[in-house]
Amino acid sequence: MRKPAIIKLRNLTKVYQEGEREHIVLREVNAEFNEGELIVLLGRSGSGKSTLLNLISGIDVPTTGEVIINSTPLTRISEQARTLFRRRHIGFIFQFFNLIPTLTVEENLLLPLELNVRNNAEEVEKALHLLDEIGLRDRAGSYPDRLSGGEQQRVAIARALTHDPLLILADEPTGNLDLETGHDVLDLLDRLTRQAGKTLIMGTHSREVVGIADRILTIRSGQLMEEEATP
């Protein structure tokens, strides 16, 4: 049985003002995503994938339209409430890894737990177990820029899962990695999110990743179109 939709996008439009000109990035986007689904957002660079992910996460606000996650209307609540929602329910993976350079691998991993004041021994142990899962236990004390790109992205994946979020958003997670490392990272992402039963929305320009997707959505000219997922 199909699980109920936990993410609803209603008539989302995002317009950027560029001097006198308006640049419409997303136009009347409507979509629903279910719990545990792995969704791939396909699109060329500049098509609006990152913008859509930013709107879903609440780190940006739409010009018009609504984002509802788990019955919470993100676009109607305050910035503070959005932040707290994001802190609790969303995990992020970025193209450029975006680990905190002044924190070690372990500290980066535990950061979401600390923000959620859930850094008790049990949760910390679970989080550290993720380090084993990504094979970087021995690098726990290293600073991010002593790690390779692939290693950094593995830490970012683990960090996105540490606090057991509802939704994971990944923006071009392999965009900065070589093909082989990219595959490894994708496998890890696929395995860990499915293992945890999380919803994953991944923005990418590469068709190579569609193999792991439950649903494929393409953004073109600001519109979102669904493609048939191929096994």
Added chain:
Amino acid sequence: MNRILWRASLRHLLTHPWQTGLAVLGIALGVAVVVSINLAEVSAKRAFALSIETVIGKATHQIIGGPSGLDEAIYVQLRVEEGWKSAAPVVEGYVYVPGDPGRTLKLLGVDPFEESPFRTYWQHFGRDSAIDMATLVTEPNTALLSAITAKQLGLKRGDTLKLRVDGEPYAVRIVGLSPSGNSKGKFSLDDVLLTDISTAQTLLGMLGRLSRVDLILPTGQQGSAQLERLRALLPPAPEVIPTGVHTETIQQMTRAFHTNLTALSLLALLVGMFLIYNTMTFLVVQRRELIGNLRALGVTRRQIFKTILVEALSIGLVGTLCGLLFGMLLGEGLLGLVTQTINDLYFAVTVRQLAVPPLALALAVLLGLGVTALAAFVPANEAAIVPPRVAMSRSLFETKAHHWVRRSALSGVLVIAFATATLLLPSNSLGLGLIGLFALVLGATLITPAATVALVRLCQPAVSRVFGLIGRLAARSVLASLSRTTVAVAALMVAVSAVLSIGIMIGSFRLSVAEWLDSVVRADLYVSLPHPVASPPEGTLAPALVERIGAAPGVVDWSTVRRTRIDSERGITEIVAYKLSPHSHSGFRFKEGDPSAIWPAFEDQEAVLISEPYAYRHGLGVNALVRLRTDHGERDFRVAGVYYDYGSDQGVIAMSRRTYERNWTDRGVSGIGIYLDPDTAPKEIEEVLHRIAGPHQEVQIVSNRAIREASLEVFDRTFAITEVLRLLAAVVAFIGVFSALTALELERAREFGMLRAIGLTPRQLWGLIMSQTGLMGVAAGLLALPVGVALAVTLIYVINQRSFGWTMDAYISSGSLAQAMLLAVTAAVLAGIYPAFKMTRARPADMLREE
């Protein structure tokens, strides 16, 4: 330099307007402080030189007498009996203008027929129809005044100018308005009242006497022969001295004052230098990846070095030019303070306008650019020599910074050892003292990174416990970005320690002066001619008045003082002759000598006391001999004791009235200190004394409390300029810290964006930024305390002593330390407000896009 590299560099500066602007502002302020002080000093010196040129003119030598001047018969003998040409009599002194309180005019009495060869301004008078020279010579009580001074006093030709001389009223008729100066600035007659000899003698109570006789002697052997002949003709008391000696002595008086001001302004520039260093370091660090890429593309080290240096010099040039303009404006303001201090402490000088010599401006440009190049050298060199791989990796860069911290600390210890050795050297050299002081600042700066690391590590557990994750992140980010944070901490530390040390120095000085005043101002009432209460008494009280005041009801005892100056070839010596009441003895605190032996020697054996600055400047102590020119020729006086005195930094020689009268013919009294019967009310006695004085002279009667208060007021006024410089150093430092912290925080926009994305609230982000800057402020404050105290001790025991000859105890209050701490933390926290505001207002999506 490669045009594309230059274009890239320029665009980077333009796209970081805040940083570029603050760097320009920092340099501008640093240069402005130096320029303004320099211009104010040059103007004061030039005005002084001009007034000397006006009154001395082309005279090569002067015949001078004792405190009561020269007998005019000497001039008559020279001119008439010996046929001596090129000699001009001069009577000079100061007169007060009661209509314009506080205004003093220099009275210059000359013989118009002898003047032309001596003073250049005289040549302009003959052609000027506005001057009635015949009346000036033939009519008594007539005078010339400069057109500008007359206008300021609301006078025109033919008007009467009311004057007060030695408390007695006089009036002179203005028979001509002279030009203030000529276009070449060779003379300045502003605030000069020009009369003939007899009018000046009448006004100054010098009938039959002259202040000096000016001479023009040829150079070479002929001149020496004439000098020999002249000395043979003169009686033993008058002395012939070259005019340069006199000028040099007066200029010498202010030398330490000027040196100290210059040192203070250089301190402001030093803080400005940190700012430039900060900015350039940030501009380099921000582009480490770009520099790495450029190096990888084949750009040479030399090209990188040149690009960074040219970039810095461009900022330096703009900042320097702005600084010149601002400095000229600031100089106008400081001119008043500098002149006021010179007038309060040394001699009267009138400065009407700021002189702007091109050489001073050129030097300021060189200084601004030189300091910029020096400050930019390290970051430019760092950018050039760092391997591309390291340049592109932040952690490798920071690891290098950690290594550098150790090396820097070691160098700091060595520099401090050098500074200590320099300061402990038994020397009187002010220059060496200043080198030691600046080395101390440099050493402390080099140790700052290591000390910051240690302090933050020490604070980390407590900060983490109190502020949790935010505190830990803040402490960690200070340590993880040492290449930037320690420079900001060092700049703030230097500024706060400078502010603290100057504060301690002024506070200690003030306390010492207040204690000294308490002990020295012991009489109940002081009688003198009207003069500024805080200055030593001037003029001469009528002898009959002194007798009557001593006999007044309620007066149980009194002391008298006569202050006078003796010119000689060795310079100007200030003499104070006391007729002391036994009550007064305890007012003297001796640095050297046994008080039980001092007073008998002082009263009965013609021994003298010398003040501490006099002893320091002349290297004298107890039992040394001081040679003075008396009215009966030169003689030696034995020093019985060295006493503390903060009244004159040139030092004075004190002797008993009896000794004075035995050696000089002057019988004048400058002031009387009166001890009252404890049962009488000082106010009533004051009125009685005024009634007694009424028919004789207008006198000023003030209480000991009024003297103490007025003296401390003058003290505060004297240090007003130091306070201004202290404030400017703090402003430059604040801009430096603001610039550094703003750049540091804005650079982390992406990191903050990520933290916001994963759930850090704006309030938490605000807390993070403020904690980080606050922590840096705490580190800077904690480090500034010992450094500030060390600098204060150096200022008090080395710089002050070598500049002015005064010793004092260092007084360090917990309040001043707390203030310094508060200043450091407040400056750092304030500097964090803008980036915190900007970061918390920005959308995380935008922050993540920024690089």
